[in-house]
Structures are given as structure tokens and as C-alpha cells.
Amino acid sequence: MxxxxxxxxxxxxxxxxxxxxxxxxxxxxxxxxxxxxxRLFEALDALETxxxxxxxxxxxxxxxxxxxxxxxxxxxxxxxxxxxxxxxxRTTLHExxxxxxxxxxxxxxxxxxxxIRKAKKLAAEYHYDIHLLEIMLLxxxxxxxxxxxxxxxxxxxxxxxxxxxxxxxxxxxxMLDLYETIFLNYRNQNEALQSLAGxxxxxxxxxxxxxxxxxxxxAIICYHLLHFNHANLQRDYQAANQHLRDIIALYEAYPIxxxxxxxxxxxxxxxxxxNCFLLKHLEEFPAVLAKMKATKTDSFRLRALVFxxxxxxxxxxxxVREEYAEVIRMVPAIEAGLQQYEGNITKSRELTFCYNIxxxxxxxxxxxxxxxxxxxxxxxxxxxxxxxxxxxxRIFQIVLHYQLDNxxxxxxxxQSAERYLRKKDKRQSPxxxxxxxxxxxxxxxxxxxxxxxxxxxxALESLKGLEEIKIWVKERLTA
Numbered sequence: 001m002x003x004x005x006x007x008x009x010x011x012x013x014x015x016x017x018x019x020x021x022x023x024x025x026x027x028x029x030x031x032x033x034x035x036x037x038x039r040l041f042e043a044l045d046a047l048e049t050x051x052x053x054x055x056x057x058x059x060x061x062x063x064x065x066x067x068x069x070x071x072x073x074x075x076x077x078x079x080x081x082x083x084x085x086x087x088x089x090r091t092t093l094h095e096x097x098x099x100x101x102x103x104x105x106x107x108x109x110x111x112x113x114x115x116i117r118k119a120k121k122l123a124a125e126y127h128y129d130i131h132l133l134e135i136m137l138l139x140x141x142x143x144x145x146x147x148x149x150x151x152x153x154x155x156x157x158x159x160x161x162x163x164x165x166x167x168x169x170x171x172x173x174x175m176l177d178l179y180e181t182i183f184l185n186y187r188n189q190n191e192a193l194q195s196l197a198g199x200x201x202x203x204x205x206x207x208x209x210x211x212x213x214x215x216x217x218x219a220i221i222c223y224h225l226l227h228f229n230h231a232n233l234q235r236d237y238q239a240a241n242q243h244l245r246d247i248i249a250l251y252e253a254y255p256i257x258x259x260x261x262x263x264x265x266x267x268x269x270x271x272x273x274x275n276c277f278l279l280k281h282l283e284e285f286p287a288v289l290a291k292m293k294a295t296k297t298d299s300f301r302l303r304a305l306v307f308x309x310x311x312x313x314x315x316x317x318x319x320v321r322e323e324y325a326e327v328i329r330m331v332p333a334i335e336a337g338l339q340q341y342e343g344n345i346t347k348s349r350e351l352t353f354c355y356n357i358x359x360x361x362x363x364x365x366x367x368x369x370x371x372x373x374x375x376x377x378x379x380x381x382x383x384x385x386x387x388x389x390x391x392x393x394r395i396f397q398i399v400l401h402y403q404l405d406n407x408x409x410x411x412x413x414x415q416s417a418e419r420y421l422r423k424k425d426k427r428q429s430p431x432x433x434x435x436x437x438x439x440x441x442x443x444x445x446x447x448x449x450x451x452x453x454x455x456x457x458x459a460l461e462s463l464k465g466l467e468e469i470k471i472w473v474k475e476r477l478t479a
Contacts, residue, residue, distance in 0.1 A: 005050045006073065007044060007069050007072060007073045007076075008044050008047065008050040009050075010073060010076055010077075011041060011044050011045050011076070012045070012343075014076075014080075015299060015300035015301065016300065017083075017300070018079075018080065018083055019045070021079060021082070021083045022041065022075075022076060022079040022080075022083075023038060023041075025075075025078075025079040025082060025083075026038050026041070026075065026079070036068060037068065037071065037072050037075065039059065040059065040068055040069065040072055041072060041076075043055055043058040043059055046058070087298070088260055088261075089122055089123075089125075089126040089128065089256075089260055090126075090128065090131070090260070092122065093119055093122060093123055093128060093131045093135075096115050096118065096119040096122070096135075097119065097131075097134065097135065097138065099115055100112045100115050100116055100119070100135075100138055100142075101138070103115065104138075104141075104142055104145075104146075107146075109142065109146050112142060113142070116135060116138065116139050116142070119131075119135045120132060120135050120136070120139075123135060125256065126256065126257065126260060127216060127217035127218065127254075127257065129165060129168055129169050129172065129216050129218070130169065132165055133162060133165040133166060133169065136158060136161055136162050136165060137162065139158060140155060140158045140159070140162070143155055143158065164214075167214055168214050168216050168219075169216075171206070171210050171214055171215070171216065171219050172216045172218050172219040172222070174206055174219075175203065175206070175207070175218075175219040175222035175223050175226070176218070176219075176222050178199050178200075178202055178203045178206075178222070178226050179222040179223075179225050179226040179229075181196070181199050181226075182196055182199055182200070182226040182229045182230050182233075183225070183226070183229050185233075186229040186230070186232060186233050196230060196233065197230075199226070199230075200226065200227065200230050203223060203226055203227075207219075207223050217250070217254065217257065220250060221247060221250065224243040224244075224246050224247045224250075225243070225247070227239070227240075227243045228240050228243040228244055228247075228271075231243065237275055237278045237279050238279065240275055241272075241275050241276070241279060241281075244268065244271055244272045244275055245272070247268050248265075248268055248269065248272060251265050251268065258295065259296060262295050262296060262297055262302060263302055263305060265295060266292055266295055266302070266305055266306060266309060269288055269291055269292045269295075269309075270292070270309045270313070272284075272288060273285060273288050273289070273313050274313075276288075277313075277316060277317075277320070280320075282317060282320060282321065285313065285314070285317040289310055289313060289314055289317075292306060292309060292310050292313075293306065293310055300341075300344065301344055303341070304337075304341035304344035304345055305344075307337045307340075307341055307345075308337070308341070308345050308349050311330060311333065311334050311337060311353070312349065312352065312353065314330065315327055315330060315334075315353070315356050315357075315360075316356075318330070318360075319356060319359065319360065322363075324359075324360040324361075324363045324364045325360075325364060327356070327357065327360035328357075328360050328361060328364060328366070331357055334353055334357070338350060338353065346385070347380075347383060347385045347386075348385040348386050351377055351380070351383075351385060351386045351389045351390070352386065352389065354373050354374075354376050354377045355373075355374075355377060355389050355392070355393065357373045358370045358371075358373035358374045358377075358393075358396065359468045361373065362396075362400070362468055362472070363468055363471060367400055367403050367404055368404070370396075370400055371397070371400045371401070371404070374393050374396050374397050374400060375397070377389065377390060377393040378390070378393050378394065378397060391420075391424070391426070391429075391431055392431065392466075394413070394416075394417050394420060394431070395417065395431045395434050395435060395469075396468075396469075397413055398410055398413045398414055398417060398434075398435065398438055399434075399438070399469065399472060401413060402438055402441070402442065403472070407442065410438070410442055411442060414435055414438060414439050414442065417431070417435050418435060418439075421435065430460075430463045430465075430466060433456075433459050433460075433463070434456070434460075434466075434469060437452055437453070437455060437456035437459065438456075440452045440455075441453060441456075450476075450477065453473055453476050453477050454477065456473055457470070457473045457474065457477060460473060
């Protein structure tokens with residue numbers, strides 16, 4: 001990434017609250033150059049993509065632009081530090097550590113000791129083991145410098161505590177190392193299961209030997225996650241389900257950790273429901289979706305995450321239960337959310353929403369609305385995301401025009417699809433099979449049309465997925 005893009009990317013990562021905070025912050029912290037930095041901020045905020053020439057036109061005077069951008073970048077980081085100060089135990093611990101350093105330098109040892117005790121308690125409560133060790137080391141520094149009576153005894157006791165904390169961290173790092181080995185290979189699908197089984201064996205040799213007092217929250221999470229990913233690699237979704245249950249139960253035993261990092265908990269719930277979907281445990285969906293909805297979020301980005309996960313998973317749940325009218329009732333809320341959280345929802349997820357909505361309308365026989373949502377997918381600029389959905393949408397579009405008896409449009413779209421499939425070398429694909437039969441049906445005499453659909457139904461039997469097309473073909477045969 002060019003260095004000149006860094007400031008633009010930082011500004012566009014801010015939510016509205018962070019932007020408002022910066023403008024107030026800038027007025028307090030910028031004196032002689034206040035206007036030029038706020039103007040630069042607003043000019044970059046207005047540019048959807050970074051364009052140096054367009055920026056210069058907006059600013060007019062671009063003297064010292066590089067230096068001004070560098071200053072603004074650092075000013076924004078200072079503003080963000082202030083905005084997020086005290087919003088989590090992690091940031092509070094950083095602040096306490098700095099405060100203790102300042103108090104120690106000023107010789108205010110009683111005050112520093114009070115903050116050290118507060119920080120140790122907070123770090124232990126939130127399972128921040130690394131922070132706890134750092135605070136302990138700072139405490140030893142204070143003892144070493146300023147304690148004269150019985151310093152050796154105090155430091156000896158502190159050293160014992162440090163070794164306990166270090167041992168806990170070592171176990172955590174061992175579990176993390178094994179988890180990451182499994183995770184990276186699971187994500188990339190690039191290592192034999194046999195070699196990964198050896199990693200699982202290592203975890204099983206290490207984890208049971210860890211004493212309960214040394215099993216940190218993170219070590220336990222890593223242990224279950226490595227088993228979860230390994231089970232997924234083996235397609236043992238039932239085993240994966242149990243490990244996800246254990247992770248969620250662990251989180252729910254520590255509500256303060258959910259509040260500290262709601263995103264991680266939301267992602268675990270999301271993984272769990274996707275696993276339930278694979279196991280067809282649909283009865284789990286309502287309760288888990290309710291948990292996800294009830295998770296408190298304090299940022300725009302996290303609210304967007306909850307929106308897309310809840311609505312996507314509920315949509316899957318309704319589609320599998322054949323509650324197509326319920327999916328249609330969700331459409332206004334989905335449209336509003338896609339607009340509200342634009343930029344915080346991936347294009348891949350947006351395309352999936354559109355496709356599933358089209359399916360719901362199609363299976364409810366509201367064909368014109370289904371076509372609207374299919375066209376919305378196909379009218380997107382050329383995208384790399386979800387090529388499968390884009391390819392299926394081309395076929396879906398033909399099916400809809402055929403159903404609506406728009407024969408000339410269907411003929412044109414079939415020719416276009418044939419060229420597309422040849423170009424993509426997908427002449428033996430399910431899409432090609434459907435296009436071939438629809439072309440035959442389009443040109444067949446009325447009395448032969450049913451025979452074409454019989455052939456299409458037989459061809460679709462051996463293909464995975466395409467359930468909505470199979471349902472449509474069956475309905476054409478029974479009409």
C-alpha cells in the first residue's frame with residue numbers, strides 16, 4: 001500500500017462517533033494550524049477512494065501537504081487513544097501502567113502502590129496474564145528501588161508470583177502454537193490430516209497435565225479451537241459441535257469477558273450456528289440468535305456485525321424450514337441494514353443476502369420481485385466475490401424470464417449465458433446443463449416441452465444443491 005493511502009484508510013475506518021470526537025479534539029489541540037488540519041481531514045473523508053489530484057483540487061493550497069498529512073495521522077491516533085481510553089479493561093491496564101511509572105518517577109510510592117494493586121486485581125479478573133506479569137515486574141522495580149527493610153523477602157515472594165504467571169503464559173503459548181498450526185492448515189487446506197493428528201496428540205499430552213490453577217482462559221479456548229478446526233477438517237461436525245459448546249459455556253461463565261470482547265463471542269455463536277446448520281440441528285437457532293441479538297455492542301462496526309450475522313443466519317433457518325414468506329417479511333429490515341451499514345458489510349455477504357431473498361420470492365412464486373433481486377446481483381460492477389452466486393444468478397435470471405414468458409429476453413439471455421460459460425470453460429457445469437435444457441424447452445413445440453423438463457429433472461437428480469431449480473422443475477411437471 002502506498003504511504004499516501006495510510007491517512008485516507010485511517011479516516012475511512014472511523015465511525016461517526018470517532019469522527020465527531022476528533023473534530024472536538026482537534027479544536028483543543030491544534031492552535032495556529034487548526035483549520036488546515038480539519039479541512040484536510042474533511043477533504044480526505046469526502047474522497048471515496050484516495051486520489052492525490054482530487055485532493056489537491058479540494059484543498060487549493062497544497063503547500064506542505066506531506067508534512068500536514070503526517071501530523072494529521074498522528075493527531076488522529078492521539079484522538080483515538082483518548083476516545084477509547086477506559087472503554088475496556090485492556091486500555092485501562094495500559095493507562096494504569098503509565099500512571100504507575102509517572103508516580104514512581106515523582107517518588108509518590110504510596111499512590112503508585114495503590115494503583116499497582118488495582119491493576120493486578122483488574123488483570124487477574126479479566127484474565128490478562130501478560131499484563132499481570134508486566135505489572136508484577138513493575139512492582140518488583142519499585143520494591144528494588146525504594147524498599148530498604150526486608151526488600152529481599154518481598155522480592156523473593158514477588159519472584160515466586162512472577163514464575164507462576166510465567167508458567168501460565170508458557171502453557172498458553174504452547175496451546176496457541178498448536179492451535180495456530182491447525183487453524184492455518186484448516187484455512188488453507190494444505191496439509192495432510194495425518195500430520196495434523198500429531199498436533200492434536202501433542203495437545204492431548206500437554207493439556208491434561210496442566211494444573212487447574214495454570215489453565216488460563218486463553219489456553220482453554222485454544223485447546224477447544226484446535227479440536228474444533230481439526231474436527232471440521234475431518235468433517236466430524238458432531239465433535240466440532242461439542243467443542244464449540246464448551247467454548248460458549250466458558251465465555252458465559254465470565255460475562256465480563258463477553259462485555260470486554262463481544263466480537264469474539266459473537267463470532268463463536270456464528271460458528272456454532274453454522275455448525276448446527278451442517279448437523280441440521282435447527283432447533284438451536286432461535287435461542288442462539290436471541291443471545292447474539294442481546295449481546296451489547298458499543299461500536300458501529302460491531303452493530304453491523306450483529307446485523308449481518310443475525311439476519312443471514314435467520315434467513316438460512318427460514319429457508320431450510322421452507323418459511324419463505326417469513327424471509328420476505330425480513331426484507332425491509334435487511335434493506336435498511338444494508339443501507340445503514342454500507343461499507344461495514346462485505347460485498348460477498350451482500351450478494352448472499354440478495355440471492356437468498358430472490359430464492360424466497362421465487363419459491364413463493366412472486367417472480368417479478370425475485371427478478372428484481374437477481375438483477376441487483378447482476379447489475380453490480382465486475383466483482384471477484386462470490387463468483388458462484390454471480391454464475392447461478394445468470395441461470396436464475398433465465399429461469400425467471402422463462403417462467404414469466406418473456407421469450408425474447410430468455411432467448412437473448414441463453415445466448416449470453418452460453419458465451420459466458422464457454423469463456424469460463426464451464427461447458428460441463430450444472431449451469432450448462434440447465435441452460436441447454438431451457439434452450440431446448442424454449443424452441444420445442446408446446447406438446448414436447450414437458451419431455452424436455454423430464455430430462456432436465458433427471459439430469460438435476462445427480463447434482464448437489466440447486467434445490468430451488470429442482471423445486472421449480474418439479475412444479476412445471478406437475479402443473
